[in-house]
Amino acid sequence: RHLLERLREGRVGREDDPPPAIADASLPERFRRLRETLCLLDVRFAELTGGRGVFTSLDASGPLPHAQVDEQSVATAAHNPPSFPPRPAVRGRLVRELATFGERYHAGWSMVRDQVDRRDMHLESEFDDSPQWQDPSPLPTRASLRGSLEHAADSILGQAERRLSRGFYTTTQRYLREIDNCCESAGAEPLPGEMTVRSRRRRRRLKIWASVRLGTEVDVEHLASAPQATTCLWTINDRLYHARFGLPLPDLDEMAIWLEQSQRAQRDADDDPAYAETDWQRENALLTEHRAAYFLGRGMHDEAMEAAYHVIAGLPGASSDAIVRACATLGQAQFVAGRYDDAQRAFHRAPPACFVSLGSGDCEEYLIPYRTALLTPMRARRSLLLASRRLEGAYNYVGAARCLLMAARRTTSGSRLRALRARIERLHQSIPRRLASAQIERIMAHWPQWLRPATPATYLPCAAWLDE
Structure with a gap:
């Protein structure tokens, strides 16, 4: 019970x-x-x-009364209610008398409300035989609700952020919907204007990231609000995150338009008093990191290195997430340019504390292929196995499966291959999302024929994978 x-x-x-x-x-x-x-x-x-x-x-x-309800007992109770306690008789009398007025009076188990004169008759007490009409309590005003609403929104947003960091994306969306319900219960319509500017931005960002992690489409126009730079930057983040799951890479021309809009919006934000300086610094660092990724995609390696250096050197507002991605961008640009020693230092430049603070482990997954490219097979295999455990602990099962596949490519022992394959199958059974599950099925298609299950109907053949 x-x-x-x-x-x-x-x-x-x-x-x-x-x-x-x-x-x-x-x-x-x-x-x-x-x-x-x-x-x-x-x-x-x-x-x-x-x-x-x-x-x-x-x-x-015959002394035991049987509590069996039939139509006769219901009809008797409707016209002759018990005299004690008096509340059923009072409620029945009021319902019969007020039913002739149509929609004016609404009755419940503990209250009768007059919709025209805006008065209530309370029936909480079972022993009150003569209840009186009372004026309803005054409705709370927006000014009185503002403090409590902000406090409730901040509390719910904190819980949503904790759920998002643990990988509970559906629960995160449910907490964000509770904010809307809280606003609706406070008045006749949602009151997003009563929330602080910082709370609205946190809510918008959490909505975007939860939708992206679940593989659903992000309604950017609905989430767009001042400053516009926030929406543009996080839209680029969404596309880059989708690219890591095997979806098409973001269009570089479209990305250039977003970057230009973000820069223009950030210049306009200097005149906005509600635009906090810390938010501006954070989004400026995010913009610089995205510019480095854009230059790398265009083949402009020198410009990509310069932008990545700005983020790594301690640009104000740069998060550990942006620093790790900037290290990967810098290392990749140096690797393509033939500067292998500099690339290796860049791949290992991200401090270990960055990986600890990343709840999802996505940036570590992004760095792994470049970090292990210059290692010996044995050291690379150990690094990949350790990274797979970190990613699995961060609920990034697809990244963990990719690490295991890269470790298998550096393994020649049959028993180790079987053990790695068993771990990937366990990840496949643990993952709840259809998109990620399909990705692991494709990863399993890379395994040799003699290591596949007896009924490989759920996996794609290697030929189909290579053709795709």
């Missing part, structure tokens, strides 16, 4: 829940004791209801 009540009230999985270890240790034991008690009651009642039991004797003599 305790678990059912928590589930019905929506309190399962919230922040005020006890730790899972305590809940798992206490609730099953309490349920087991309750089950034994109920079974014992069933046995005792069966003994009482036997042919010569106490219950059977009392029932046969």
Whole structure:
């Protein structure tokens, strides 16, 4: 009953829940004791209801009232309610009297409301036989709701960010919908204007990232709001993230337009007093990192190195995410230019603390192919196995499977190949998203024929994979 009540009230999985270890240790034991008690009651009642039991004797003599509801009892209760407690009789009398007024009066179990004169008759007390009409409590104004709404929005956004960092993207979207419900309950329409500028930006960014991680289309026009640079930059991030999952790369011409819009919007944002300086620095660093990726895609290696150097050198507002991606861009540009020693230093320049702070591990997955390109097979295999464990712990199962595949390409032992393949199959069973599951099925298609399962119907043949 305790678990059912928590589930019905929506309190399962919230922040005020006890730790899972305590809940798992206490609730099953309490349920087991309750089950034994109920079974014992069933046995005792069966003994009482036997042919010569106490219950059977009392029932046969007629003193036990049977609580069976039929049409006659319902009709009797409708016209002749019980006199005690008086609330059913009062409610029935009010319903009969006020039903002739049409839609003016609305009745519930504990209140009757006059929609015209805006007054209420409360029926909370079961023993009040003469309730009176009362003026309703004044509705809260926007000014009184502003503080509580901002506090609730900040609290829900914090929970959504924690769920997003752990990989619970559907739960993140549910928390973001709670903000809209909170606004709707505060007034007749959503009140996004009552939220702080920072809260609106956090909400917009979380919506974009949760949609991207789930593989759904991002409604950029709906999310677009001042400053425009935020939407443009995070749109580029969305496309780059989709590219890592094997979807088409972003169009460089379209990306150039976005970059130009972002630069223009950032210049306009200097005159916006609500545009915080920290937000401007963060988005400026993100813009610089994207410019480096754009130059690399265009083959402008010197410009890409210069932009990446700005981010790595400690550009104000540069996050660990942007630093790691800038290191990968710099290393890739130097690798293509033939500067292998500089490329190796760039690939290993990102501090280990950056990887610890990245909840999803996507940037580490982006760096792995370049970091291991200049290592010996044995060292590269060890690095890839360690990276796969990190990515799996960060719920990035596709990245972990790719690392295992790269490690298998550097492995000649049959037993190690079988062990790696078993780990990829386990990742395939653990992943909940269809997009990522299809990616792992394609990764499995790379394995030699003698390592595939007996019924490889769910995997693509190597010829189809290579043709694609």
